[in-house]
Amino acid sequence: MSERRHPIGEQLLSVDHISLSFGGVKALSDISLYVKEHEIFSIIGPNGAGKTSMLNVINGFYHPQEGEITFRGVHRKRMRPYEAAKQGIARTFQNVALFKGMSTLDNLMSGRLLKMHKNIFWQALHLGPAREEELQHREKVEEIIDFLEIQAIRKVPVGRLPYGLQKRVELGRALAMEPDLLLLDEPMAGMNLEEKQDMCRFILDINEEYGTTMILIEHDMGVVMDISDRVAVLDYGRKIADGPPDEVRANQEVIDAYLGVSHD
Amino acid sequence: MRPVGTSVPDTFPKLLLEHAQQRGTRPAYREKDLGIWQTWTWSETKEAILRLAAGMKSMGLRRGDAVAIVGDNRPHLYWAIVAAQAVGALPVPLYQDSVAEEMIHVLTNADVRFAVVEDQEQTDKMLEIRDRCPMLEAVIYNDSRGMRHYDQPILHLYESVQEKGAAYLREHPGELEADIAQGKSEDIAILLYTSGTTGLPKGVSLSFGNLIFSGEVGRDFDQLTDQEETLAYLPMAWVGDNVFSIGQAYVAGFCVNCPESPETVLTDLREIGPTYYFAPPSVYERMLTQVMIRIEDAGALKQWLFNTFMAVARRCGTDILDGKSVSASDRLLYALGELCVYGPLKNVLGLSRIRVAYTAGEAIGPELFAFFRSLGINIKQLYGQTEASVFICAQPNGQVRSDTVGPPTPGVEVRIDDSGEVFYRSPGVFQAYHKNPEATAKTKSEDNWVATGDAGFFDNEGHLKIIDRVKDVGRMSDSSLFAPKYIENKLKFFAFIKHVVCFGDGREYATAFINIDLNAVGNWAERRGLAYSGFTDLSARTEVYDLIQECVESVNADLARDEKLRNSQIARFLLLHKELDADDGELTRTSKVRRNIIDERYGPLIAALYDPSQDHCQIEAQITFEDGRKGTIRADLAIRDCKRVTESVKAAA
Numbered sequence: 001m002s003e004r005r006h007p008i009g010e011q012l013l014s015v016d017h018i019s020l021s022f023g024g025v026k027a028l029s030d031i032s033l034y035v036k037e038h039e040i041f042s043i044i045g046p047n048g049a050g051k052t053s054m055l056n057v058i059n060g061f062y063h064p065q066e067g068e069i070t071f072r073g074v075h076r077k078r079m080r081p082y083e084a085a086k087q088g089i090a091r092t093f094q095n096v097a098l099f100k101g102m103s104t105l106d107n108l109m110s111g112r113l114l115k116m117h118k119n120i121f122w123q124a125l126h127l128g129p130a131r132e133e134e135l136q137h138r139e140k141v142e143e144i145i146d147f148l149e150i151q152a153i154r155k156v157p158v159g160r161l162p163y164g165l166q167k168r169v170e171l172g173r174a175l176a177m178e179p180d181l182l183l184l185d186e187p188m189a190g191m192n193l194e195e196k197q198d199m200c201r202f203i204l205d206i207n208e209e210y211g212t213t214m215i216l217i218e219h220d221m222g223v224v225m226d227i228s229d230r231v232a233v234l235d236y237g238r239k240i241a242d243g244p245p246d247e248v249r250a251n252q253e254v255i256d257a258y259l260g261v262s263h264d
Numbered sequence: 265m266r267p268v269g270t271s272v273p274d275t276f277p278k279l280l281l282e283h284a285q286q287r288g289t290r291p292a293y294r295e296k297d298l299g300i301w302q303t304w305t306w307s308e309t310k311e312a313i314l315r316l317a318a319g320m321k322s323m324g325l326r327r328g329d330a331v332a333i334v335g336d337n338r339p340h341l342y343w344a345i346v347a348a349q350a351v352g353a354l355p356v357p358l359y360q361d362s363v364a365e366e367m368i369h370v371l372t373n374a375d376v377r378f379a380v381v382e383d384q385e386q387t388d389k390m391l392e393i394r395d396r397c398p399m400l401e402a403v404i405y406n407d408s409r410g411m412r413h414y415d416q417p418i419l420h421l422y423e424s425v426q427e428k429g430a431a432y433l434r435e436h437p438g439e440l441e442a443d444i445a446q447g448k449s450e451d452i453a454i455l456l457y458t459s460g461t462t463g464l465p466k467g468v469s470l471s472f473g474n475l476i477f478s479g480e481v482g483r484d485f486d487q488l489t490d491q492e493e494t495l496a497y498l499p500m501a502w503v504g505d506n507v508f509s510i511g512q513a514y515v516a517g518f519c520v521n522c523p524e525s526p527e528t529v530l531t532d533l534r535e536i537g538p539t540y541y542f543a544p545p546s547v548y549e550r551m552l553t554q555v556m557i558r559i560e561d562a563g564a565l566k567q568w569l570f571n572t573f574m575a576v577a578r579r580c581g582t583d584i585l586d587g588k589s590v591s592a593s594d595r596l597l598y599a600l601g602e603l604c605v606y607g608p609l610k611n612v613l614g615l616s617r618i619r620v621a622y623t624a625g626e627a628i629g630p631e632l633f634a635f636f637r638s639l640g641i642n643i644k645q646l647y648g649q650t651e652a653s654v655f656i657c658a659q660p661n662g663q664v665r666s667d668t669v670g671p672p673t674p675g676v677e678v679r680i681d682d683s684g685e686v687f688y689r690s691p692g693v694f695q696a697y698h699k700n701p702e703a704t705a706k707t708k709s710e711d712n713w714v715a716t717g718d719a720g721f722f723d724n725e726g727h728l729k730i731i732d733r734v735k736d737v738g739r740m741s742d743s744s745l746f747a748p749k750y751i752e753n754k755l756k757f758f759a760f761i762k763h764v765v766c767f768g769d770g771r772e773y774a775t776a777f778i779n780i781d782l783n784a785v786g787n788w789a790e791r792r793g794l795a796y797s798g799f800t801d802l803s804a805r806t807e808v809y810d811l812i813q814e815c816v817e818s819v820n821a822d823l824a825r826d827e828k829l830r831n832s833q834i835a836r837f838l839l840l841h842k843e844l845d846a847d848d849g850e851l852t853r854t855s856k857v858r859r860n861i862i863d864e865r866y867g868p869l870i871a872a873l874y875d876p877s878q879d880h881c882q883i884e885a886q887i888t889f890e891d892g893r894k895g896t897i898r899a900d901l902a903i904r905d906c907k908r909v910t911e912s913v914k915a916a917a
Contacts, residue, residue: 005412142298152527154299205410 006211008229009037011070013058013181013213018067020053027053028064029237035181035215040207042216042224045234046257051217052094054234055183058215059091060084071181085114090179092170094186094217100159104150104169105141107158111176112137144172147209148202164195171202175210182206182214188223196220200227221258225249233257274449275472277313277350279514281444284310287490287517293339296524296532304339306517312340312426317347318440319429320378323402323420327352327443330374330455334358334367334389335382337496337505337522340406340422344380345500345510349453349472350444353378356455356467357501359853361846363892364389369464370457371397374698380422383407391416449473455698456503458650467698468503474653477691478507479515481655481673486620492518492540493617497529502854503650504624508542511653533614541621545628546855548643551613552632553759557787573601574638581606581638586662606639615641622646622658625854627730627749629757630666637664645669647728651707651714652676653692657728668727678728684719685734719747736859738769744831746774751832752857754822758815759784763844763851765862766834767870773835773908775873777866778812779803779843785811800899803839809904812839816906824909833908836873838881840866841899847888872903879903 014034020027028050035041043051056062058069060079069076071087090111098107116133145151148168153161158169167187174182187203188196204227206212218224224231225245233241233248235257241248248254273279283292288307295302304312325331331348333355335341341357348355356374358367360382367389370376377399379390383406390403405411406422433440453472457465482488496509509520518540523532530551559570580594590598610616615636621643623633628645636643642661647669648654656678659670672678676690689712696704708714719737720730731737732749740746748766755764755778762781768774782799785808789796796802820833844850849861863870865885872881884898 139298142300146298149525151299151524152531155531208412 004038005208006038008039011035012037012039012072013215014070015054015058016068016070018054018057018064018069020050020057020062020064026237028057031067031234031237031239033232033239033242035213037213038207038211039229040203040214040216040227042218042228042231043234044218044221044224044231048236049234050237051234052185053237055091055185055215055217058084059089059183085177088177088180089183090174090177090181091183092167092174092185092187094189096163096166096170098158098166098170098173101157103155103157104153104161104172105145105155107169108141108144108172108176109137111173112141114177140178141176144175147175147205148172164191164198167191167195167199168202171199175206175212178210180213182212184214184216186217186219188218188220196223203227274476275349275444275447275451276346276453276475276510276514277317277444277447279476280306280310280313280346280350283514283517290490290517291519292513292517293342293520293522294536295339295522296528296535299524301521301535309339309343313343313347313350314433314440315426315429316343316422317350317429317443318432318436319425319427320347320353320402320404321351321440321443322428322432323378323425325351325353325378327446329353329378330356330376332356332358332367332371332374332376332379332381333500334379334386335360335406335500336526337498337500337509338382338406339520339522341380341382341500342496342510342520342522344404345454348378349447350440352443352447352451354452354455356457357499357506358457359499359501360386361499361853363847364392365892368393368396370467371400373457374455374467375399378402378404380404381406384410387411387414387419394418447472449476452695454506456501456506456650466700466703468650469695469698470503470506470653471695474692474694475507475511476515477675478653478655479511479513481675481692482507482512483516485658485660485673486540488512488516488518488540488620490517492516492619493536493538494518494520494540494542495523495529495533495536495538496520497523497526497532498542498544499853503654504542504648507654508540530614534612535614537614537617539617539619541615541618543621543623544625544854545623545632546626548623548628548632548636549759552635553781553784555609555613556759560791570605573597573605576601577606577638578634581640582634585637585640585642586664602640610639610641615639618642620644624648624669626856627753628666629753631757633666646673647730649714649716651694652688652690653694655690655692656686656688656716659727663725663727665727668723668725668729670728671726672728679713680721683734684721684731684737686716686718686720686728686730687713688716689713740768740774740831741770741772742831745828746832747829750829751776751819751823751834754819755815760788760811761815763857765844765857765859766832767873768832771874774832775870776816776834776837777840777862777869778816778837779840780808780812782843799843800841800897803841804899804902806902809839809902812837813904813906820906821909834906835908836903836905838869838873838901838903841883841901842885842887842897845887848886869901 011034016032018031019029043054045051057064060081063078188199228245231245231248232239233254240253241251273282283306289305291303292306292309293304331353333341333344345355358370381387387405394400402420403418404420404422404425408421449472451472452469453475455467455469457467498505513520521536523529576597580590580598583590618641623643624646644659644664646658647656655673656676657669658673676688678688680686693712693714717734718730719732719734720728723729732747736748738746746768751766752764755761760781761778763779765777766774780803816834816837823829823833846853869881869883872878880900880902882900884896886894886896888894
């Protein structure tokens with residue numbers, strides 16, 4: 001790849017010595033990671049390795065028993081998901097979590113909610129300043145619709161769409177927040193080859209166009225290795241590797257984790 | 265309004281200047297961008313076109329050079345056509361879904377120097393084949409998305425060319441106007457490559473005179489005015505789009521609307537509500553299928569309403585449209601139906617404002633045709649060819665039939681030779697096949713009569729009826745007539761059947777390959793709780809075979825009624841495991857079957873159909889993915905025997 005429009009910058013997020021357990025089950029043990037600005041960072045690992053837990057920790061959904069998270073230089077121990085959203089962290093879910101009865105357009109507009117400032121009174125009347133504001137948001141949403149090539153489903157209720165497209169709409173909703181950090185939880189799960197290729201293109205294009213920093217969780221090794229700047233591998237709640245794709249691919253522990261060796 | 269043949273501005277650039285003057289504030293083009301319809305008036309269009317033309321001129325485009333145009337229907341690409349014409353260059357639109365390899369022939373055959381393309385996808389194709397098209401000097405792209413890293417010197421952004429053009433216009437005042445004034449009616453206006461069912465595509469050159477003739481015929485035949493709205497969604501490389509979206513639009517001065525993307529056409533149709541519309545039968549078919557599927561899912565009351573009023577429409581709708589006398593009670597019921605069913609239905613389909621709609625290219629099923637006409641939508645058929653600048657025959661209002669294509673259009677002479685082949689002569693007759701005088705001589709006689717290659721005859725009302733391609737009309741082994749397309753069309757009128765290829769020339773009995781329609785059969789299967797994993801699996805189901813067999817046998821019964829065609833009833837058929845596809849070369853880009861390729865590729869299947877001892881056959885087929893890679897699929901196909909209606913049965917019955 002030739003030089004990037006948004007070169008990789010300073011650390012945006014760092015996670016230090018995180019441990020998380022549910023009762024006696026240790027989901028994450030002493031994990032440290034960092035993500036730099038404008039980077040595509042992937043977390044991979046076999047089933048139950050703690051990938052989604054890690055994302056939930058970053059996003060403020062789970063509260064780790066130990067460790068600390070620094071986002072944009074601000075340390076924090078506890079945070080609620082909506083606070084994370086306010087600070088510019090958006091995410092998609094492993095099992096699509098859209099408003100099924102609403103159209104694609106409305107789902108995307110819901111991603112703009114945090115950016116709407118006029119009070120509910122004006123919005124309910126759809127008058128004056130609120131109308132003005134909505135038009136601006138609609139413009140941004142239309143840009144995303146164009147970007148993700150989902151014009152044809154603009155007014156279709158999301159529940160009627162095939163799974164691959166729902167995933168794309170969900171990505172669109174996360175993008176509508178104009179996030180600084182985008183967390184993608186298995187964006188390619190359950191997709192066919194063509195849909196996967198499309199999704200890869202969109203992830204790279206988003207990074208290129210908007211400079212969005214991304215943390216990606218994925219099962220599919222091939223996909224991850226192709227599009228990530230850096231990859232971390234989790235296995236049984238531990239981090240076993242972290243580095244550029246080629247380095248990780250050659251790591252013996254990673255090969256063992258994926259091909260399977262006996263754990264005592 | 266000036267009569268045919270006396271257009272004073274005799275080229276499109278001249279017409280453009282006239283419209284900009286006479287109706288400068290009327291809309292000329294619309295396109296939906298970021299969810300909002302953007303409008304360009306005739307005077308804005310003129311500015312845009314002149315700037316682009318001057319820009320290309322400043323980059324070295326000269327009179328006589330060829331300019332390729334590649335992309336979906338976009339105002340910017342329509343402008344590029346007229347901009348090239350303004351300079352005196354020759355626009356060559358290409359089919360936008362062709363793979364890069366297919367484009368080489370056209371680009372080299374036409375000696376294309378400039379290409380105006382839509383986006384990254386088309387730019388990539390140009391870059392891929394650039395070293396095999398040495399003439400290609402400049403690629404002008406309209407949408408720069410995803411192209412930030414493209415730094416090839418041959419690439420130019422559309423807007424930047426227009427900026428260069430604006431500067432050029434300031435520095436050389438009057439020069440472009442002089443170029444435009446130099447254009448003549450007999451100059452070549454456009455070079456269209458016909459997809460052709462055999463061999464390499466041939467470039468058909470049409471003059472301004474040809475296209476303006478077609479524009480005027482259309483305008484006068486259907487009283488088109490500058491108030492019409494059309495939706496341009498059919499390929500720009502196809503003659504029809506050139507006549508409807510450029511020829512007639514420039515002659516009548518109406519507005520051409522471009523859809524947001526190829527996937528949104530049906531939504532855009534509804535938003536625009538065109539008054540003048542053209543679609544091949546397959547589009548109408550898709551609409552009808554959608555309506556029927558949704559009605560089947562509707563509640564009992566809605567179903568009852570629909571069925572009741574559709575029965576009324578079937579009884580009297582077409583007669584009302586044709587202005588025949590209908591009883592007062594039927595008129596009342598029909599008016600009620602318009603209120604409850606037809607009006608809302610037309611609104612949903614985006615056909616509320618249609619004054620005139622045409623279908624052509626393939627035969628249209630009588631039921632499909634009657635459905636739309638009974639709703640009060642004035643669909644008519646026309647028969648045309650690239651070589652004729654479209655118009656040969658068309659149905660005037662009030663004389664519409666489903667099985668004929670109407671009498672010759674004004675200004676066109678038609679005759680039928682002894683072998684049954686249709687010939688025509690008109691001011692629309694093409695100039696020549698590009699750099700191919702032998703082919704021109706073979707098709708067009710000294711005195712301008714053109715052979716269509718279609719077999720047909722006039723019925724006793726003077727309407728032309730087309731049966732098949734002359735070369736495809738064959739004889740069974742007992743020397744009775746075999747017209748494959750006629751049978752194929754009859755089969756394709758069933759919603760469950762998408763493509764058919766019939767065999768029978770020189771054989772004892774007729775057979776067929778059939779492609780099911782995945783949507784219609786899939787829906788049918790769903791209703792029956794029949795699980796399937798995909799096209800191949802669904803095609804192999806016994807239940808589906810039973811379903812299709814019923815269709816085939818009803819066509820057989822139909823054929824048995826015709827003395828000449830009785831012997832070509834289908835005796836055996838099989839369901840193909842893959843859809844016939846233009847990417848695999850099995851269909852043309854306009855979805856016509858390429859028989860020679862099918863014969864070659866599926867030889868073993870044909871042999872099995874004619875070997876009564878076999879009831880199944882193994883086949884391996886090559887498929888081409890959308891990105892050009894190839895793969896193979898294997899399948900074991902069952903062969904079905906069908907009942908044929910024989911004379912003894914008929915006598916007994």
